[in-house]
Each structure stands twice: as C-alpha cells, then as structure tokens.
Amino acid sequence: KQEVTQIPAALSVPEGENLVLNCSFTDSAIYNLQWFRQDPGKGLTSLLLIQSSQREQTSGRLNASLDKSSGRSTLYIAASQPGDSATYLCAPNNYGQNFVFGPGTRLSVLP
C-alpha cells in the first residue's frame, strides 16, 4: 500500500526566497505524480504532472523533479510571493490505485 510523506509539514519564508518542498513515497512503481495546491477551505488546483519516464517538469516559477527509483519528488518554487501561500500536496499514481495524497506542506510567504 502506497504511503506518502511530505517534509516539511509547514514552512514560513520571507517573500523572494527560493524554496523546496519534499515528497516521499514508499512504492516506486508509479505511473506519474501530480502536485496540487490547496487554499484554505477550497478545492485542489493542479500545478504539475510528471510522468514516471520524466525527470522534471516546469511551469513558470515552479519546477517538479522526480526520482522514481528512490521514491522522491521535489517541488521547487522560485522567487516566492505572498500569493504562493497555500498547502502543497503531492499525489503519486500507482496504476490501478489512483492518486494517494500526502498530508501536505503548509507554506506561508511573508511580505
């Protein structure tokens, strides 16, 4: 059964910093992994999907990397802004098991 952990659980940084969010998963036989952001009381917004055959994906200031064999993914946020404040969730997808979500990293970017 897939287990997902995310480190750190919470992070508070000043505006402009570059930061890295970490995701670990126990079953490396994944098809892909998706990163989401969740604002308080809201739904999930898809950020990036990275296929198992890919090493990384980029969208604007976001870059996600995947090391499938070691069961790790990182989300890199460049030049953080207060609007980036949210909870960031990673969700690996094992074929036939659908997405399994991590507990999230709660990010606060201070102006």
Next chain:
Amino acid sequence: EPEVTQTPSHQVTQMGQEVILRCVPISNHLYFYWYRQILGQKVEFLVSFYNNEISEKSEIFDDQFSVERPDGSNFTLKIRSTKLEDSAMYFCASSEQWAQYFGPGTRLLVL
C-alpha cells in the same frame, strides 16, 4: 478555461438521511473520480468511474455509497444513510488521461 463544477457548495443533513452530491466534469474528459477530505486530514480516494462503470473503489466506498452518470454531463455521488463520520469535504475530479482536475468541493455536515 474549462473547470469542474460541484453543487451544492454546502449541505447540512440529519443522520440517516440520503444525500446526493452533484458534479459536472470537464466536457471532453472520460474519467471521473470522487475524493473526500475530513477536516484536517488527507485527501482520500473514494471511487473512479470510466465508461459508465466503476473502475476502482476504496475500502471507504461501502454499500452506503453509489455513483451514477445520469446523463451526458452530470456525475453524482449518493450516500444512502448518512452517518456523523461522513461529515467531510467531497471533491469531484475528472481527467482526459492522466492529470486530474478537481472541483471546488461540497462541504457536507451530518448532524
């Protein structure tokens, strides 16, 4: 940009009552999902639906739950006899292939 919509946004019901949560997936998507998130906890997979049948369900999705695509646009989740522990945010998602796109959720409160 197309998005997944859900109604109602909030629902309060008495224990033992039936509730139907509604979702309109993105129009060209073929795969549909329900997830739930109990307050302060992880997002949990409930069920996936493809080609007018359930393709996978979790252990949470017991006989009290059912899903239906009654027409070409709606996708519903029915809880036959609600329990206090069914109180949660319920998210619908859809995908064309791999990346899942989530709706804003229905907050269900069972009293």
